[in-house]
Amino acid sequence: MSFATLSPARAQEGQRERRAITPAPTPVAPVGSTVPAPVIPVAPSSSTLAVKPVAPTTIEELRARIQEVLRQPQLAPAQVAVKVVSLDTGRTLYEENAGKLLQPASNMKLYTVAAALDRLSPNYRFTTSAYAPVRPDASGTMRGDLTVYGRGDPSFATRFNDGDYNRALDDFAAQIAAAGVRRVEGDLVGDESYFTGAPFAPGWEADDLQWYYGAEISALSINDNALDLFVRPGVRVGEPCTVTTGPATPLVTIINRTLTQARGTRRELKVYRPLGENTIEVSGFLAQDDPGYTASVAISRPAMLFVSLLRSALERRGIVITGRTRTVDGRARGGMPLTVSSLVEIAQRQSPPLSIIAGEILKPSQNLYTELVLRTLGRTLGTDLKQTSGEAGIKVVGAFLQEAGVGSDKLIMNDGSGLSRGDFVTVDGTLQLLVFMDRHRYSSVFRDALPIAGVDGTLRNRMKGTPAAGNVRAKTGTLNTVATLSGYATSAAGERLVFSVFLNNHPIDTEIRRSSIDAIAVLIASFAGRS
Structure with a gap:
């Protein structure tokens, strides 16, 4: 695995967002109203290509304007697929290569999340339990191992706890203390056997595995299975920079090979974590006036980090553990989960x-959470015991898609998040999924979970100052040579539209791909005609 430069954005779609975002309402013009052709504001940033100032007023003009974007010389090397359909009439407004299998990148998350909402319901909650062979005695002594059994909960993370690294574990430790536990005469065991299979999905590339978006998948996850890395310059030239992590842990070794340079010097940093190891080497230079560098680096064996941090939380409450801290996975149990019927649940x-x-x-396009959801689908609804949790989850998603009218010829699925380079879908299949979810009993939940152009998520800084802002709700997708966007828009005439745009095998920088896709989304949102 080679050194990674200071920009871990290669397959990343946005900065980590730590709190749930409240979606804004979608503005909808009254059906049947007469809306004059609006002037399209040009976006103040470079995220949207400049488009003609007058909105398209006929389907023919809309098609011509979309083709104008797609036929730019900069996009000549790209494989393009686009489809736009009216949810109100069912008419196709634009279609190009709709049946071509292309890489979806994070548009794959639409499939996984839709299946999870359908099969598990929006009210489903992940449960983490602490088990013991017996309850503590009158003195608070519990004889035997204290086992923490994870079932794929992603919420032991700062984004669910107002940026606090310790809150979730402290709450869990408080429950254990409230059960009367004062002393554990045994080990503290992190059991991640609920899921089976490798910690990575097929088709993930080695360069992704260093960063949080390629983090290991574990039934006992903590802090997105990554450490936040903070590098700050020293006070004097020649001093080492300070390198710290959040949360702080002795489980990970930091090798600091950095130096502070004079003010105005260009930043030069490298971050490297050998695959399968918990050693992070930081090398290079920061200027004295550099505001500092922050990244999120994936760790190996996240279940061990979970129980190590939990042990510290228990010790802060005065609970003594006489044994070791260790973990158990599915392989250690022969592919079978923990048998809890003979154990006592101490905390949940x-x-x-x-x-x-x-x-x-x-x-925010969070890969790990998607993979946890996929494996939960497989673990709770899968029927083939020979399949791993991920394989079973893909089968569950496939069964859901058949019901949604998305045939198996429209999808090749290797993971739940779209990080795999072996994922392929069609824009036609994506449109069918979006149309199905528009009519689904949980349609509002699905829509509310999507990024809103110019407002939040990975679309927060895109399409601002255009008719798409506050209107388009769509999922982004980004890989090395891939950009995708699929979702919903309300036209200037008040017609509800659904669209999907894929650009693949485009070697030029990501900004060209994104701005081209955004220009198409703006045209769709500004369309003043009707189907």
Whole structure:
């Protein structure tokens, strides 16, 4: 694995967002109202290509304007697929290569989240339990191992706890203390055997695995299975920079090979974590006036980090553990989960409902949470014991898609998040999914979980000052040579539209791809005609 430069944005779609975001309402013009052709404001940033100032007023003009964007010389190397359909009439307004299998990037999350809402319901909660062979005696002594059994809860993370690294674990430790536990004569065990299979999905590239968006998948996850890395310059030239992590933990070794340079010097940093190790090497230079560098670096064996931090939380409450801190995975149990029928549940913590977690998946495009949801689908609804949790989850998603009218010829699925380079879908299949979810009993939950142009999530800084802002709700997707956007818009005439745009194999920088897609979304939102 090679050194990674200071910009871990290669397959990343946005900065980490730590709190759930409240979606803004979508403005909708009254059906049947007469709306004059509006002037399209040009976005103040470069995230949207400049478009002609007058909105398209006929379907023919809309098609011509979309083609004008797609036929730019900068997009000549790209594979393009686009489809736009009216939710009100069912008419197709634009279609190009709609049946072509292309990489969806994070548009794959639409499929996983939709299946989870349908199969598990928005009220589903992930449960983490602490088990013991017996209850503590009158003195508070519990004889035997204290086992923490994870079931894929993503919410032991700062984004669910107002940026606090310790709150969730402190609450869990408080429950254990409230059960009367004062001393554990045994080990503290982190049991992640609820899921089976490798910690990574097929098709994930080695360069992704260093960063939080390629973090290991574990039934006992903590802090997005990553450490936040903070690098700050020293006071004097020649001094080492300060390197700290959040949360602080002795489980990870930091090798600091940095130096502080004179003011105005260009930043040069490298961050490297060998695959499978918990050693992070930081090398390079920061100027004295550099505001500092922050990144989120994935860790190995996150279940061990979970129980290590939990042990500290228990010790802060005066609980003594005489044994070791260790973990157990599915392989150690022969592929079978923990048998809890003979154990006593000492404490239990439940996650926020899936409706909230769906927003924390789709808005910031969180890969780990999506994979936890996929494996939960497989673990709770899968029927083939020979399959891993991920494989079973993909089968559950496939069954849901058949019901949604998305045939198996429209999808090749290797993971839940779209980080796999082996994922392929069609824009036609994506449109069918979005149309199905528009009519679904949980349609409002699904829509509310999507990023809103110019407002939040990965669309927060895109399409501002255009008819798409506050209107378009859509899922972004970004990989090395891939950009995608699929979702909903209300036209200037008040017609409800659904669209999907895929650009693949485009070697030029990401900004060209994004601005082209955004220009199409703005045209759709500004369309003043009717189908």
